[in-house]
Amino acid sequence: MGFDPRAMGEEMAKRSGAETREKLLDAAEGLINRQGFAATSIDQILERVGATKGTFFYHFASKQALADALIRRFASQDRAVLASCLERSKTLTDDPVQRLDVFVGLLLEVADVLDGTPEPGCLFATYCYESGLFDAATNDVIADAIRRWRDEVGAMIREAVERQPPRAPVDPDSLADMLTVIFEGAFVLSRTVGGPTVFGDQLRHYRAYLRLLFGAGAA
Amino acid sequence: MGFDPRAMGEEMAKRSGAETREKLLDAAEGLINRQGFAATSIDQILERVGATKGTFFYHFASKQALADALIRRFASQDRAVLASCLERSKTLTDDPVQRLDVFVGLLLEVADVLDGTPEPGCLFATYCYESGLFDAATNDVIADAIRRWRDEVGAMIREAVERQPPRAPVDPDSLADMLTVIFEGAFVLSRTVGGPTVFGDQLRHYRAYLRLLFGAGAA
DNA sequence: CTAAACAAACCAACCGGTCGGTATAAGGAA
DNA sequence: TTCCTTATACCGACCGGTTGGTTTGTTTAG
Known part of the structure; x- marks a missing residue:
């Protein structure tokens, strides 16, 4: 979980690649837990995180x-x-x-x-x-x-x-x-x-x- | 399971709706066992049985x-x-x-x-x-x-x-x-x-x- | 400058589902 | 027996929407 003590204001540090990746993994894990892998679409994951398709395929090849x-x-x-x-x-x-x-x-x-x-x-x-x-x-x-x-x-x-x-x-x-x-x-x-x-x-x-x-x- | 004693010759009784239904269920169970439900498409089931779309939706509403x-x-x-x-x-x-x-x-x-x-x-x-x-x-x-x-x-x-x-x-x-x-x-x-x-x-x-x-x- | 993210358009393949049509067999009326 | 009706069982083309994935370009922060 580890908060970033520097950016407690409002906006999270935009420049955190690893963090976005973790958020994608977290969202995927939550959805897969309920629906399984096949029924969990990339769009669903993106919607949860609030990211776009380009971001997903930047972090994961497929x-x-x-x-x-x-x-x-x-x-x-x-x-x-x-x-x-x-x-x-x-x-x-x-x-x-x-x-x-x-x-x-x-x-x-x-x-x-x-x-x-x-x-x-x-x-x-x-x-x-x-x-x-x-x-x-x-x-x-x-x-x-x-x-x-x-x-x-x-x-x-x-x-x-x-x-x-x-x-x-x-x-x-x-x-x-x-x-x-x-x-x-x-x-x-x-x-x-x-x-x-x-x-x-x-x-x-x-x-x-x-x-x-x-x-x-x-x- | 009950066989039809009249039609034991070669050709199975064409008029055997229940049997086709069971075959669809069997094929579905096999595929779902390996891929899960979501990843198992109706077309896959149909291909296994050798039937067509119309047949599936005749036996199952959805x-x-x-x-x-x-x-x-x-x-x-x-x-x-x-x-x-x-x-x-x-x-x-x-x-x-x-x-x-x-x-x-x-x-x-x-x-x-x-x-x-x-x-x-x-x-x-x-x-x-x-x-x-x-x-x-x-x-x-x-x-x-x-x-x-x-x-x-x-x-x-x-x-x-x-x-x-x-x-x-x-x-x-x-x-x-x-x-x-x-x-x-x-x-x-x-x-x-x-x-x-x-x-x-x-x-x-x-x-x-x-x-x-x-x-x-x-x- | 570069890494990280956003935006939006686009694609072929595949998805669940619909629909009009057809072959077959059983049942009744002549 | 023959004819007509009816329900069952099945066929396969088709439809709109979604899928994973691509592309091209722009923006933001270090």
């Missing part, structure tokens, strides 16, 4: 390029969330089993934010249900992002399993994937039937499952 | 009407799966805790089918990520279908909880919703990173969670 830039930005934010929770959980505890629990606890804060968002959406899912419209490179961005969660969370789970044998046999990869599954599933649930604590409730189930598996205190 | 007919058909199939698994689980055992386990076991067969499908997709999710394109009645079909799962599975869980207090506190509704969440999440996972046993693995985690909660098999 609509496809917009789509690509958009998921890359989204994937970057997603990566930041993962890295932040990962790092904080490592700082807070050294025990692998506890760290896993703390990690999910930190994600619960993210879930609360999503539950407080009017129309929560995930660009990954939106794109994947229109995957036929995008080229391989664009689709790969999504796959890479999801695989990163699997790798990082999977590593944590492996450490926890090593420290404390789970109460039931566990496949670390699919158990790590389950985090993605729960988030993506919660998006669908939230957008269809709604509810004020969908993300939180589902993530708490995941945490309860982990706690039962690694049975804190009791074995 | 593209919106096609969308509506399509989810209603999908919701009807979805309802059939739920009813089938529900009824069979009731036949197989009387104990509420076991019935829940059997029910999920039957769904595992469905999961195997999905894992064997080239491009598994759920129209509910596809629509929900383009929800801005459909009217309220169309969107309601999806919400009703998902609520039905919550109600039916939620009732089973409540009976199980009553019979055998779970190892951790349980909210029946959100635990029932978790089934939908896992399926929908598995769709996204399957379509992005792929894998031959995504649905099965995730559903097995759900079953493992239930077994740990209700201590089936081992206590």
Whole structure:
């Protein structure tokens, strides 16, 4: 968001190319969240921002390029969330089993934010249900992002399993994937039937499952 | 499906309006699964079926009407799966805790089918990520279908909880919703990173969670 | 001067939708 | 049986509007 302290008067600094680009991306993301990519026209995006066609094609070579830039930005934010929770959980505890629990606890804060968002959406899912419209490179961005969660969370789970044998046999990869599954599933649930604590409730189930598996205190 | 026993020769009965309608729905579903609704043109559907514009608008008043007919058909199939698994689980055992386990076991067969499908997709999710394109009645079909799962599975869980207090506190509704969440999440996972046993693995985690909660098999 | 944005006209392709017409089969009346 | 009517099912040319994208030129700020 970062305001520009110099230009708080009335007129925003006209000479900010990157800012206009971000505004175009923001408007596109909002519209795509409701209608999908195909139904979102360039004119609609332009109308929201208050720009003209020339401006759009100055910043993006094509609509496809917009789509690509958009998921890359989204994937970057997603990566930041993962890295932040990962790092904080490592700082807070050294025990692998506890760290896993703390990690999910930190994600619960993210879930609360999503539950407080009017129309929560995930660009990954939106794109994947229109995957036929995008080229391989664009689709790969999504796959890479999801695989990163699997790798990082999977590593944590492996450490926890090593420290404390789970109460039931566990496949670390699919158990790590389950985090993605729960988030993506919660998006669908939230957008269809709604509810004020969908993300939180589902993530708490995941945490309860982990706690039962690694049975804190009791074995 | 009901075949016409009179016209089994070679030429299909020309006078089969319902059949053409189904073919249009099938073609539309396939295309929408890959591109979404907005990007799927009527001409594309027609080309697949080998029909012309006049035929389409003879069977459907508009593209919106096609969308509506399509989810209603999908919701009807979805309802059939739920009813089938529900009824069979009731036949197989009387104990509420076991019935829940059997029910999920039957769904595992469905999961195997999905894992064997080239491009598994759920129209509910596809629509929900383009929800801005459909009217309220169309969107309601999806919400009703998902609520039905919550109600039916939620009732089973409540009976199980009553019979055998779970190892951790349980909210029946959100635990029932978790089934939908896992399926929908598995769709996204399957379509992005792929894998031959995504649905099965995730559903097995759900079953493992239930077994740990209700201590089936081992206590 | 150059980067960044505005303005407006223009284009071919495609979109959802309309419309007049046609082939076929069933049903009734002669 | 033959003829006529009627409804179903389908055809394909056509229409106005929108789409992504282009072009050419002007303006503004650093």
